[in-house]
Amino acid sequence: MELCEQSAFVLHQMLVSKEISCREILLSLLNRIHSRDLNAYITLFEEEALKEAERVDQQIKRGEDLSPWTGIPLAVKDNICIQGKPTTCGSKILTSFQPPYDASVISKLKEKDCLFIGKTNMDEFAMGSSNENSHYHPVRNPWDPTRVPGGSSGGSVAAVASGQAIWALGSDTGGSIRQPASFCGVVGLKPTYGRVSRYGLVAFASSLDQIGPIARTVQDCALLLEAIAGYDSLDSTSLDRPVPLYSTNLKREMQGMKMGIPREFFGEGLDSKVEERIRFAIHQLEEAGVEPLEISLPHTEYAIATYYLIATAEASSNLARYDGVRYGYRTKSFRDLYEMQSKTRQEGFGDEVKRRIMLGTYALSAGYYEAYYGRAQKARTLIRRDFDQAFEKVDFILTPTAPTQAFKIGEKIEDPLQMYLSDIYTVSPSLAGVPALSLPLDIPKDGLPIGLQFIGKTLEEEKLLQIAFACEEMKILDNSISS
Amino acid sequence: MEIITEEEVRHVARLARLALSEEEVKKFQRQLEKILEYVAKLRELNLEGVEPTTHVIPVVNRLREDRGKESLSKEEALSNAPNTEKGHFRVPKVIE
Amino acid sequence: MDFEVMIGVEVHAQLLTKTKIFCGCSTNFGRNPNTQVCPICLGMPGVLPVLNQEAVELAIRAALALHCKILRRERFARKGYFYPDLPKGYQISQYEEPFAAEGILSFERNGNCKTIRIKRMNLEEDAGKLIHEEDRGSLVDFNRCGVPLLEIATEPDLTSPKDTHTFLAELRQILQYLEVSSGDMEKGHLRCEPNISLKKPGQSEWGTRTELKNLNSLKGVEKGLLFEIRRQKRLLESGQPIRQETLLWDEKREIALPMRVKEEAGDYRYFPEPDLVPLVIDEEWIERVKRSLPELPDDRKKRFVETYKIREQDAQTLTLTRRLADYFEEVVKIHSDFTLAANWIITEVLGILHEKNLSIGDLSVTPARLAGLFHLIQDETISKKMAKEIFVKMVESGKQADEIVRVQGGQIRDEAEVERIIEEVLKGNSEEKVRYQSGEVKLMGYFIGQVMKRTDGKANPRMVNEILRKMLEGNPQKSGVQKK
Numbered sequence A: 001m002e003l004c005e006q007s008a009f010v011l012h013q014m015l016v017s018k019e020i021s022c023r024e025i026l027l028s029l030l031n032r033i034h035s036r037d038l039n040a041y042i043t044l045f046e047e048e049a050l051k052e053a054e055r056v057d058q059q060i061k062r063g064e065d066l067s068p069w070t071g072i073p074l075a076v077k078d079n080i081c082i083q084g085k086p087t088t089c090g091s092k093i094l095t096s097f098q099p100p101y102d103a104s105v106i107s108k109l110k111e112k113d114c115l116f117i118g119k120t121n122m123d124e125f126a127m128g129s130s131n132e133n134s135h136y137h138p139v140r141n142p143w144d145p146t147r148v149p150g151g152s153s154g155g156s157v158a159a160v161a162s163g164q165a166i167w168a169l170g171s172d173t174g175g176s177i178r179q180p181a182s183f184c185g186v187v188g189l190k191p192t193y194g195r196v197s198r199y200g201l202v203a204f205a206s207s208l209d210q211i212g213p214i215a216r217t218v219q220d221c222a223l224l225l226e227a228i229a230g231y232d233s234l235d236s237t238s239l240d241r242p243v244p245l246y247s248t249n250l251k252r253e254m255q256g257m258k259m260g261i262p263r264e265f266f267g268e269g270l271d272s273k274v275e276e277r278i279r280f281a282i283h284q285l286e287e288a289g290v291e292p293l294e295i296s297l298p299h300t301e302y303a304i305a306t307y308y309l310i311a312t313a314e315a316s317s318n319l320a321r322y323d324g325v326r327y328g329y330r331t332k333s334f335r336d337l338y339e340m341q342s343k344t345r346q347e348g349f350g351d352e353v354k355r356r357i358m359l360g361t362y363a364l365s366a367g368y369y370e371a372y373y374g375r376a377q378k379a380r381t382l383i384r385r386d387f388d389q390a391f392e393k394v395d396f397i398l399t400p401t402a403p404t405q406a407f408k409i410g411e412k413i414e415d416p417l418q419m420y421l422s423d424i425y426t427v428s429p430s431l432a433g434v435p436a437l438s439l440p441l442d443i444p445k446d447g448l449p450i451g452l453q454f455i456g457k458t459l460e461e462e463k464l465l466q467i468a469f470a471c472e473e474m475k476i477l478d479n480s481i482s483s
Numbered sequence B: 001m002e003i004i005t006e007e008e009v010r011h012v013a014r015l016a017r018l019a020l021s022e023e024e025v026k027k028f029q030r031q032l033e034k035i036l037e038y039v040a041k042l043r044e045l046n047l048e049g050v051e052p053t054t055h056v057i058p059v060v061n062r063l064r065e066d067r068g069k070e071s072l073s074k075e076e077a078l079s080n081a082p083n084t085e086k087g088h089f090r091v092p093k094v095i096e
Numbered sequence C: 001m002d003f004e005v006m007i008g009v010e011v012h013a014q015l016l017t018k019t020k021i022f023c024g025c026s027t028n029f030g031r032n033p034n035t036q037v038c039p040i041c042l043g044m045p046g047v048l049p050v051l052n053q054e055a056v057e058l059a060i061r062a063a064l065a066l067h068c069k070i071l072r073r074e075r076f077a078r079k080g081y082f083y084p085d086l087p088k089g090y091q092i093s094q095y096e097e098p099f100a101a102e103g104i105l106s107f108e109r110n111g112n113c114k115t116i117r118i119k120r121m122n123l124e125e126d127a128g129k130l131i132h133e134e135d136r137g138s139l140v141d142f143n144r145c146g147v148p149l150l151e152i153a154t155e156p157d158l159t160s161p162k163d164t165h166t167f168l169a170e171l172r173q174i175l176q177y178l179e180v181s182s183g184d185m186e187k188g189h190l191r192c193e194p195n196i197s198l199k200k201p202g203q204s205e206w207g208t209r210t211e212l213k214n215l216n217s218l219k220g221v222e223k224g225l226l227f228e229i230r231r232q233k234r235l236l237e238s239g240q241p242i243r244q245e246t247l248l249w250d251e252k253r254e255i256a257l258p259m260r261v262k263e264e265a266g267d268y269r270y271f272p273e274p275d276l277v278p279l280v281i282d283e284e285w286i287e288r289v290k291r292s293l294p295e296l297p298d299d300r301k302k303r304f305v306e307t308y309k310i311r312e313q314d315a316q317t318l319t320l321t322r323r324l325a326d327y328f329e330e331v332v333k334i335h336s337d338f339t340l341a342a343n344w345i346i347t348e349v350l351g352i353l354h355e356k357n358l359s360i361g362d363l364s365v366t367p368a369r370l371a372g373l374f375h376l377i378q379d380e381t382i383s384k385k386m387a388k389e390i391f392v393k394m395v396e397s398g399k400q401a402d403e404i405v406r407v408q409g410g411q412i413r414d415e416a417e418v419e420r421i422i423e424e425v426l427k428g429n430s431e432e433k434v435r436y437q438s439g440e441v442k443l444m445g446y447f448i449g450q451v452m453k454r455t456d457g458k459a460n461p462r463m464v465n466e467i468l469r470k471m472l473e474g475n476p477q478k479s480g481v482q483k484k
């Protein structure tokens, strides 16, 4: 196995035992990146990463203690700010923008000597489920380059799935970590809203956005979450609760646990091949002593409508700051301020972003607030209640992550509503603010991964990771890599 | 009857400062119409007495002390700007 | 034609915090442009606001002083509009849930007490500063951006530019007194945007309301309002419509011109700010702020009733403004007839202020001098009636009471002198004397009147009464009285 295909956990052991150098890990990754063009990265920090690796290797030589994160190369979605590095959000409007600040998760990882390899491609402003909405061109699915990797964290996920990164940070608003994780066959976790600081994550929909870990193993996923979770005084919505040692508390007795199978997630629109694999996984968990319970999340059918109204309304406001005054792109010719702003935004934003700004602006505009945004906020309450009630009866909820496997590039781009509907299984947990994790199942004969979603109670990431870890041990899932 | 007219699309585009082309106005009218038709399903719900969710977390009163933090240098503040002059951000005149 | 005038104001007061409302940048002014800015107040991508506790405390103070109801649980809202001085494309303010509401501010002008209702009070952030350059566009400085503002909106209870002036002066004084705001209008630390509408007497409908902006001083507010009232009058008199619009006051030219706006302006797309959690202000917090406050007018009123045993209604009047209440307390520190002091200040002092169109601060009669006048009443050097005249002279001449009394003379309290005058009066009215002695006792008033007339009202009334009675009721011997 090449170094770039190893887990962070194993690489750490190898570094500690001086079996390998940090430079070797990095070179292995760079080799993979340059030999296989998936368009996963927007910016690579090649030289700087090599210097950083050199520094880590000196540390090792001096016999200094290494943290489990030291020197393990990490890819960062390009909507998370790293000081002095371009942050494009996959948009033309942020051309040449370099934040003079670190996102709080980046500060935390810098303290742990993590090594940043580059910024990954994404749907513009994290709006999309296919990564086709990037100003820097689509990312390709490593399992089939004619297919999408999913979105919006498509670059991060494709990099991890193909050995172009050991692990990565993504962001998830309505499924942007989990859906691509499902399409590319990696482990992706959306934490509880507030578990990870949003400071320095370029906002899409503030009441839904969360940064989360993407990795090839459950343990790596747990380790990365451990590094980024926790209270941050810079984010008023971050939760002031202790962070468990996720990566060391992975073992758990499965016998007697109750899993909820929501009937609304197994209806129309679910691809039969996907359903078959999910049913088989349920069967395997049952064999391991987990008790399945059919449950209902009755407001599921309203989740997409609710989500798209709330997310676009917040986005229309969050994206108002891109006006060509203080940073980013500015149109070349204009007569006055109004024209400068309108043309800058017209030229700087892509189609999907404009569509969502339009929808969100409309939903908040005079006379329509109650009918759209107000109603959606109330519907969100009902969706949250569904989960509260379900968790009175079960320990966790099991669903497919996405209704289908990865679709073809261009297949849904002409029909935005169809694209929105493919987020059907991921938006409900986002609206409820609860944690959810996508696990890669055995890859079927067609070679396209399928993801299983575990949804947990607020702040029960630890339990989700334990369940996922048990699945890994039972070989329910497939950690294989597309090389 | 249409939920959203082309004229409304133009109005919303002005509100959002988007200089849409006429082609885009037509396209967005069509697409937004379809989306709004879909989200209208929320009208089926009885939402009487249901509190809106603004935050999913039960946190209140996140306050900071009135203590100073270092500001950016002028150079840092202006470093990303498309047009600056004399330590200011320069913008075109407000109304033609 | 005389029109009725209805004015409401929206005031923005910068709060005296050390740092901005949502970031740690300093609020000191006069620094070089764009040197007190950070990613948060510049609205850079991905940054988040965190509320400054001190801004909340100062707002609670102001709300308490203006008798507002403070909302126990409130949220912030985003007010969306595009302008280059507004970095995020929205201003964080309060909308559906204001910080506080339904307060009052009472003030006294010309001796009349007025109560203006406060509609609501919001915490919000200030925008940056645009420097317009002819034809070349504008320069933007964000140093001021994010400074905490308290927005105070009144009901349209003001009826004249003068009223508005006094109201603002009073409000400014309270804010300064509580150390909530520097209140400096010239520096823009206190900004006032009045709205005005007119009505012909007898008509029930008010005319269209206009708004005035860019008023940089109390004088400016008054001038701007006078200008706008004249403008509206002319339009109404000539039957032309008044447009609902905002006018900008040009201080140099002393005219107000309509602001040009885009058609979609006003659609602010408010929605709850998702980046800030709710603010919960409990009783304990309010109590803590209350304890740190200088005495509020209401508490002062209660204390006046208890300590000085004056009527509640009088205490109410005396505490309507801090300056009037201070004046009263200064007086009673020196002179201990509290009731006399209260009555005097309410009737005589407020009366003369009203008559002369003055405020208590303009009054030349200091509390010590007024107390001096009361001493003269108490030791019967002068009568209450004389005191009133002397007080007017004090106000007009700026002299002290005893100086005036020395020149014009005090009461006649020498019994021999009084007796001599009474004898003269009885001599000249022997017929009335006989009628009195035969039972027509109501003539007593007549005799007193005659004595007072002869003495210019300076005779001590008690003494006159006593001696008259004795001389009329069959004891004409002088000795009895004289030797007492």
Ligand SMILES: [Zn+2]
Pocket: C020, C023, C024, C025, C036, C037, C038, C039, C040, C041, C042, C146
């Ligand atoms: Zn700042």
